[in-house]
Amino acid sequence: MIIAAFILFVPTIIHKVALVHNDYRLKSMKDQVLKIIKKVGLEQFIHDEPDSSFASYNILKEEYISIVPTSIPLTDIKIENSLRSIDNEVVDYRVLDCTFMDGNQTYLLEIGRSLATVEDFDSTLKKIAFYVLILGLSITVIIDIAFSKYLLRPFNRIIEDKLITAKHPETFNYTPINTNTTDFKYLDDTINEMMRKINDAFLIEKEFIANVSHELLTPISILQTRLENMLADSSLSEESALKIIESQKTLNRLNKIIKTLLLISKIENDQYLKNDNVSAKTLVNEVVTEIEERFTEKNIQLKLAIEKDFIIENCNKYLLFTLLFNIVNNAIKYNKENGWIHISIKENKDFYTLEVQDNGVGIESENIKFIFDRFKKFNKTETESYGLGLPIVKTIANFHGLKVEVFSEANKGSTFEIIFAKK
């Protein structure tokens, strides 16, 4: 605001200064001329003829000096703007009129400087003022920035090194920031302390999950190897062998359930990183390659419609693969004989959609809101799944900040949409 006021008043001030300077110059010239006249005598300029006068001006008509005999009485010095005609050209001048006596005659001394020169001077001054202003502003701004950068450096270091780059409590940078300012030191120490607490809680949870994993999976491991060895016994009757096979299947079911629950716990405890960047088209192709032989059993047709490929940034490739695999696997499992599956990627203003559509048995509308609940199974003939496929999908989607929408009609089919928001 001060600068704005400054900018408004400066031109006026400069203009006044230019005028004052000019008038001062005129007066100084007048003094000099009078001094010269006194010294060399007026006869040098005014000859002894009637109506003799003196006028001098430069080619550019920027200045003129004229001495004219006059009959007006002696007056004070007058300075004003006036038009004068010289050589048939009319020019605007700042004129100083001064009367003086020489002998018995009063003379009018006029000194004029063209307003153009005053303007010149005026604009030169303005230019200088402008440059000084710019220079002053720049220096001020530079000093301000440098100073604040220097003063705020510890603060910026804290934000940069600790908050922005903190992806995970385990990779947090605890080195104290170099500063003498108590406030910054306190901020730094507090952030370090908070992070340590978060990391402790995280490690306790991680240790718990690892312990549970070990305690549950070790007995399963013992049973599995024991059953495998029993089966290898050649003296085993066929009936006993079949019973052992059934037990192995049961054990496998238990194993898978525990593994899935542990996976969900680990994802929810943030034990997975999101450091991968993967092309959506590549992901779809990988899942299709892995699963395509399952299409042949029910003679399912697969159609891919990848309108636009995009890169999924900061994700976990293994988890996204698992997510998509489970959705497509469901589309196969709940499909009809000779059915189809369409996988497409569409783009819209705010997001990309990865869609998996099938024309299978569909989901009853009253059941749709429960499909992501754990252990929920709706298809009464479905005995071979343990109902954790869609909960895994939901957990992985939440972990990545993705939305999953389901549209379905009984006996018509289902559509699963995974929505990726654009940055």
Next chain:
Amino acid sequence: MNVLIVEDEKSLAKEMNIFLKKEGFVCDIAHTGKDASEKIFVTPYDFVLLDLGLPDYEGLDLLKETKESNQDAAIIILTARGGTDDKIKGLDLGADDYLAKPFSLLELHSRMQAIIRRKHGLKKNNVTIREFEIDLQNRTIHCKKTPVNLTKKEFDILHYLVLHKNRVVTRLQLTEHIWGNILEDDYDSNYIDVHIKNLRKKLSTYDDIEWFGTVRGIGYRLEI
């Protein structure tokens, strides 16, 4: 070949011993890290099967010790703790392979066989079954010099059955081997049967496959 089984769960160590003995390995068992440490120091082993969940010893330290005093030993780390950190650290420290518990004994055996082939520089790895010539290294199969076109999964299944030839491989074991890494919702899928059907169909167009046997209700066995 000598194997040192380092496993604090006595039952599990026992079952691993029974299986490996049948496959022709000579096994020592250590239930504690201390015991394992001493044994490693004294005896040169071809294989050390190392459980990372030992209560008295840091499994990874034992790994380092083995690398120092028993450089030729192949080390396979086993763990039930399910973390990828252990896997990465173990492999970085020089373990040859990593198996998560619970694992199939057949899977353990195939990993050991792979290590043996690698260590002994067995480049040429061919198996002949009647008129079929299978190159396990390059993943090709020919019948009387004509190439047989198998999908990746079909070859993996055939490969696994060949590795465990003359032995019944259950459908579950095959399924685990092919799709073990993917966490999916089905625990009793018969997708493996579809693959076997396709595999058999392809092979039978070239020559008869009576050596490719089905053990009803249980699994498949190659009689070579």
